């Protein structure tokens with residue numbers, strides 16, 4: 216399998232450190248708002264990449280963090296008049312709701328920065344001892360000029376960086392590119408004890424510490440959006456390699472940006488389209504299909520019109536699948552040469568720098584094949600195509616996945632059971648309990664409505 220490694224700038228054969236096991240870290244969201252389609256892209260891309268590694272027989276240990284302390288979170292908390300932890304807890308819960316609806320499987324570990332402050336302090340102390348960090352009155356900084364390989368990942372020279380980059384202004388720093396490891400707390404901000412001052416960790420050090428603590432000093436893949444290459448990933452790498460003297464992540468994978476209304480989709484520019492709205496209007500398969508139709512390294516244009524077109528294509532697929540399901544045919548096809556040929560094509564596409572557009576096109580070719588086979592009364596062919604779509608490739612891409620659908624059916628059944636129980640309680644005039652059921656369901660976005668036909672529900 217070949218992947219493009221940002222570190223070397225080349226497409227390289229992927230060989231994990233430990234045979235059969237892949238250790239992988241993906242930078243997760245800063246939790247102060249709902250996620251948007253720009254955030255959905257790395258989530259879907261690396262979810263499918265992980266599924267594919269598993270399909271190829273690897274055991275994957277995946278970590279995705281939550282940045283749960285940050286200026287943005289503190290600002291939001293001040294705006295709302297609540298504490299930052301409430302903001303973080305709220306948007307972690309909202310993240311799960313969207314991630315689940317988008318069919319993103321949870322990683323093996325989802326560490327939160329605030330759970331790692333003790334480890335972060337210890338590692339900053341070691342960096343200070345080794346001479347890679349220094350203290351000023353505003354906090355502790357990484358001494359960029361002490362780390363020779365600074366700029367290796369982003370392919371930038373220090374001189375050019377000073378000229379072009381947005382750097383933190385702080386007159387106590389020795390050098391403009393030095394970045395904070397520990398920030399002295401301002402009055403009223405959440406803070407933790409440290410040997411320097413009460414304060415909180417900088418953004419870059421948290422990912423270094425959580426990845427090294429969970430995956431080890433060297434691990435296989437570090438992934439994220441290409442806007443993180445500099446300074447975030449460059450700084451993560453500098454800290455880790457200064458600390459251990461070893462290669463930090465061996466392969467770096469970066470996805471391209473999502474463009475919307477002529478600009479990068481981002482919260483800071485305000486041009487966002489939330490995942491929640493996208494899912495509500497167009498559904499999971501449409502959004503995943505749109506994301507996977509683009510090679511992960513290319514920029515991706517987003518518009519509602521485009522997403523609506525993908526959703527129409529998805530509906531046509533469902534019509535073909537339902538038509539087959541209505542025939543009542545169930546079975547497992549033989550792994551004949553046609554089967555093998557499709558599997559080989561699928562693997563060939565994804566082994567080539569994770570070319571999901573080709574993999575998705577194979578899926579759509581199979582849908583055409585299924586439709587044709589049904590027209591021609593070719594039962595064996597139809598079974599083969601159906602099986603490849605829904606049981607072989609669908610679960611890898613998270614598209615038209617039979618397992619996902621089973622979960623939804625089970626959820627519907629559970630809601631119906633609750634509605635029945637509520638009805639029984641009402642007949643016994645136990646209104647406090649029946650109201651409790653209605654309120655609890657409402658909290659998770661399921662609204663009950665009593666009609667003359669009985670109780671109906673809508674999902675937000």
Ligand SMILES: [Zn+2]
Nearest residue numbers: 242243422447
């Ligand atoms: Zn990170």
